[in-house]
Amino acid sequence: MTLIAWREDFTIGLPDVDYEHRELVSMINALLESLGPDTGVPQIVAALGEIHARIALHFALEERDMHQLHYAAAAEHKDDHERLLDDILDIIDTVESPLDYDPEALGDRLSRWFTGHFRTHDARLHRWLVGRS
Amino acid sequence: MTANPRRWLRATFGALEAVCTRVFSPAWNPLVQLGAIGWFFYWVVAVSGVYLYVFFDTGITRAYDTVEALTHAQPWIGGVMRSLHRYASDGLVAVALVHLLREFAFARMKGKRWFGWITGLPVLMLIYVSGITGYWLVWDVLAQYVAVTTAELLDVLPLFGEPISRNFVNQVALSSRFFTLMSFIHIAAPLLLLLFMWIHIHRHAAARIQPARGLGVLVAGSLLGLAIVVPAVSQARANLDQVQATIGLDWFYLPLYPLVQQWGGATVWQLLGGMLLVLGLVPWLPRGTPAPVAKVNLLNCNGCGRCVADCPFGALSLEPRSDWQKYQAEAVVNADRCFSCGLCVGSCPTATPFRSASVFAAGIELPQLPLVTLREQLEKSCAPLAGGDRLVVFACEHAGTLGADLRRNAAVARMPCIGMLPPSFIDFVFSRRLADGVVIAGCGANSCYHRLGQRWTEQRIAGQRDPWLRARVPRERIALSWDADLGAFRKGLASLPVLRLGGRGASKPLPLPAGPRWPVPMRAIGIALLLGAMAGITGLLATSPGWRQLGQDEAVLQLSIRHATATKVECKPLTPQQMAELKPNMRRPVDCPRERWPVYLELERDGQLLYRGTHEPSGLWNDGAATVFRTFRIPAGPQSIVVRMRDSGRASGFDHVHSGTIDLEPGQNFVIEFRSGEGFTWH
Known part of the structure; x- marks a missing residue:
């Protein structure tokens, strides 16, 4: 399964957010690693539910900072957050039907989203913060 | 003790709010934004007051003339501004009282919510002080009545060295300085009122201090309409030598004034004190x-x-982190302000x-209803539901009894406030196929017991x-109890x-469709009727019914005396030996004890004793003047008057007697005074 690889250039410059990024990535990795081919549906659903909650919590913190800093692209950034939260719930629903569930695909999906989000929206926020300071 | 009137009031407000929701729409319902309308009225009064003050002369002789000129000589604007000032003031007191009643009805002041209630009491008092001092400034017969009655009321309190009512015995006695003082109070009190209004809402997050724009326009239009149709005008010019038999009273501000005459100032103060004590408790x-x-x-x-x-x-506040995690802040609950509504949980x-279930705990929870318990109860109560119209009702504890439509084939989950419901619970219901529809049941439209629960819920959904x-989440499967035809919603579920x-292809959530509304023409007629009725009542009660303070054939007799009597003991020189016995700083050649004799008075009318009393000199050492002020309403016409005074140490008899026959005209203010050296005089 593809895990999310943390890289230092994902750092955006907000201490709380950066700290939680790392925590979040390691927690998601741990949860994904725990999902093997033999994992029961309830465990998968619980793990995804937890990932959903933790990601939502992290996004809330990041959105608070963007709002407080009057970040111009905050709405666009938030939309990307909301897209992922929508996706995770849709994934949870597919797990309710075990035949449709593909752990590899889930790992890839999360990894792609995070990597893409770090490289685009978070990188843009980082550049904005650097320019601002 | 308070449950029954409260239940009755709640039912009344519930019915009125239902009507207003239909007529005005939930967003414009005036009954659920009384505080905001009060703020609006305050600003109208303030702005119009500033305008009026520019043209107002605070002198006693010019006040009436300048108000008259303002009202009649200025084309339109002066009269309109004066009327707006008057009617917005009346509106302010009206909405404040209804607001108080409504908060009482829905028990929104219990326990920890005391702050808004208690700080509302000085707001109410200051509204009255501001209004009453305003009436004083016009200096018409109503102002005269207000001044004389207020003085009578204040004289009961041990505030002043001598009765301030003596300032109003005749035109000569009243000074412009007193009038200027009233102007100052009329400006200072509203400023203080603004401060208390701010304190009043200080603990309320997102306090509403502006009515919905459309409602604001309607209220402003009503005020303007009232100002044009029934302009506020002065009554006859004040004349302290006369008492107007009947005056147009503003019943919003002066309902207790007739009681001063009927019961006396002391009883009215007891009544006011009792009311304040009960309200405070x-x-x-x-x-x-x-x-x-x-x-x-x-x-x-x-x-x-x-x-x-x-x-x-x-x-809630964010404070520095207290645990091992490397975040900067954490949420901290102020227990004194937390009402356990659960909006934070949502x-x-x-x-x-x-x-x-093993890790399900939100970052903030209500100990009496953890979300994990709510979820368990929800799943358990949904299990027996069957068919295509299974319903989950998330209901606020203040939503009242649910109708039969909502109890059939339904699972009900109660919580302290509907704002406690995390939106993901609705998603969960559909995701787990627990039900076919969700009803969110709260208080009436925009009248959330915990202020913001419904607003936040609507905004989270949208x-x-x-x-x-x-x-x-399909919006057509969700209904808000305060903005939907629940019967139709229930029936429609099975056919979805x-x-x-x-x-769904939509990344942005959609709001729920608006509930049923009356057709626009019907609403327009309803709004016109309701606002017209409110404006009409305001215009009516601002001057009528008139209050008859004096019978047609009655006159007023006032006894107004301020007299420094002789000292009880005459001064006597001290001998050198007596002086030597005194402390050095107390040595004096003459000893003059300062205590004066009391004043004993009798007043007879046509041989009948009207008044008898002894009045001690003022001052800690009884060395000041004795003051007497009494008012009597007597029949007009010819009558003999005898007034006697004893102001020396004699045991019987009188030192000063004055008698004569007077012919009083109806409404005449006849004053008996006493001047040292001249004796009694009357006019």
């Missing part, structure tokens, strides 16, 4: 057991601040029922406030397409 009567306050779970809190932003009572990003109800989440 209401938040603690009866004393209930407060629910446990919200509790922060630091393992699920990163200090995002959503709970802080959503708390309606400012009970706002928490981790409050999602998709988590596993994607205007975090956390959003996800766009994938098969429930399917996801793949």
Whole structure:
């Protein structure tokens, strides 16, 4: 399964957010690693539910900072957050039907989203913060 | 003690709010934004007051003339501004009283919510002080009545060295300085009122101080219409030598004034004191057991601040982190301000029922209703439901009894406030196929017991406030009890397409469709009728019914005396030996004890004793003047008057006697005074 690889250039410059990024990535990795081919549906659903909650919590913190800093692209950034939260719930629903569930695909999906989000929206926020300071 | 009137009041307000919701729409319902309308009236009064003050002369001789010139000589604007000033003031007191009644009816002042209630009392008092001093300034017969009665009322209190009523015995006695003082109070009191209004809402997050724009326009239009149709005008010019038999009274501000005449000032103060005491105790009567306050779970809190932003009572704050986690802040609950409404729980990003039971705890929870318990109860009560119209009702504790339509084939989950419901619970219901529809049942439209629960819920569903109800959740399967035809919703559930989440193509959530509304022409007629009625009542009660303070054939007799009597003991020189016995700083050649004789008075009319009394000299050492002020309403016409005074140490008899026959005209103010050296005089 593809895990999310943390890289230092994902750092955006907000201490709380950066700290939680790392925590979040390691927690998601741990949860994904725990999902093997033999994992029961309830465990998968619980793990995804937890990932959903933790990601939502992290996004809330990041959105608070963007709002407080009057970040111009905050709405666009938030939309990307909301897209992922929508996706995770849709994934949870597919797990309710075990035949449709593909752990590899889930790992890839999360990894792609995070990597893409770090490289685009978070990188843009980082550049904005650097320019601002 | 207070349950029955409260129940009755609640039912009355409920019925009125239902009508207003239909007529005005939920957003414009004036009954649920009384405080905001009060603020609006305040600003109208303030702005119009500034305008009036520019043209107003505070002198006693010019006040009436300048108000008359303002009203009649200025083309339109002066009269309109004066009328707006008057009617917005009346509106302010009216909405403040209805607001107080409504808060009482819905028990929104119990326990920890005492702050808004208690700080509202000085607001109410200052509204009255501001209004009453304003009436004084016009200096017409109503102002004269207000001044004389207020003085009578204040003289009961041990505030002044001598009765201030003596300032109003005749035109000569009244000074412009006193009038200037009234002007100052009339400006200072509203400023103080503004301060208390701010304190009043100080603990309310997102306090509403502006009515909905449309409603504001309607209220302003009504005020303007009233100002043009029934302009506020002065009554006859004040004349302290005469008492107007009947005056047009503003019953919004002066309902207790007739009681001063009927019962006396002391009784009215007792009544006022009793009312204030009862109102002051209401938040603690009866004393209930407060629910446990919200509790922060630091393992699920990163200090995002959503709970802080959503708390309606400012009970949450972000403080420096106290645990091992490297976040900067954490949410902290102020137990004194937390009303256990749970709105914070509904706002928490981790409050999602998709988590596993073993770790399911939101960053902030109500100990009496953890979300994991709510989810268990929900799943359990949904299990027996069957058919295509299964319903989950998320209901607020203040939503009242649910109708039969909502209880059939339904699982009901109760919570302290509907704002406690995390939107993901609605998603969860459909995701797990627990039901076919969800009803969110709260208080009446825009009248949330915990202030913001309904507003936040609507905004979360519409994607205007975090956390959003996800766009994938079919809005047609959700109904708000305060804005939907629940019967039609229930019937329609079974005929909806098969429930399917996801793949909707919309990333932004949509608000729920608006509930049924009356057709626009009907609403327009309803609004016109309701606002017209309110404006009509305001215009009517601002001057009528007239108050008859004096019978047609009556006159007023006033006894107004200020007299420094002789000292009880005459001065006598001290001998050198007596002086030597005194302390050096107390030595004096003459000893003059300062205590004076009291004044004993009798007043007879046509041989009948009208008054008899002894009045001690003022001052700590009884060395000041004795003052007497009494008012009598007597029949007009010819009559003999005898007034006698004893102001020496004699045991019987009188030192001063004055008698004569007078012929009083109806409404005449006849004053008996005493001047040292001249004796009694009357005019």
